Amino acid sequence: MSTPDADELLRQAVATLAVREDCAWAGIFFVEEDRLVLGPEAGTPDPGRRTTVPVVWRDTRVAELAADGAVDPADLETVAAEIADLCLVGWDTGGESWES
Numbered sequence: 001m002s003t004p005d006a007d008e009l010l011r012q013a014v015a016t017l018a019v020r021e022d023c024a025w026a027g028i029f030f031v032e033e034d035r036l037v038l039g040p041e042a043g044t045p046d047p048g049r050r051t052t053v054p055v056v057w058r059d060t061r062v063a064e065l066a067a068d069g070a071v072d073p074a075d076l077e078t079v080a081a082e083i084a085d086l087c088l089v090g091w092d093t094g095g096e097s098w099e100s
Contacts, residue, residue, distance in 0.1 A: 009086050010039065011040045023070075025069070026068075028087065050066055
């Protein structure tokens, strides 16, 4: 059995958040040049209830983790720290849409 790649692990991370009772939607926005580009996402968006935390790798913001609902920001910060290395692989989509 093969090990999941970074893309699959990032999809799993947002899917795990989105099925929580306190979360309707979760997504990762990758930093590309001077803008954020939506990558993997799961659930039903409710932007009015969105909380975001930076995903930082070696003092550099490489992405933002977002969740819609009543998710504790500390929980998001924990997930953000866990996925920081994975975001390096997917953070430059070169303007291409993220494939679900």
